[in-house]
Amino acid sequence: MTLKEYLLRLVDNMPLLEKLREYWAIRRAARALEEWKSDPSTARPWREVFTEMGVNVSDE
Structure with missing residues (x-):
């Protein structure tokens, strides 16, 4: 198969x-x-997770 x-x-x-x-x-x-449910103190911020998913998280 060619490129x-x-x-x-x-x-x-x-x-x-x-x-x-x-x-x-x-x-x-x-x-x-699941990470948040198991230990909320070590979970990543939701803003970071939503950004990773491609969700706009701007504060408007």
Whole structure:
């Protein structure tokens, strides 16, 4: 497979890539929630978790 064919295949699978990114963002959020439930004092701030998920967390 040439580089061009590989890149075209990636572009064709963009909806799949978006779903995978969404899936992993949900997994990261679930891990952060479990971490918070087990020991809130050591959990990452929610702002950091939401930013990692791509959620706008501006204070407006």
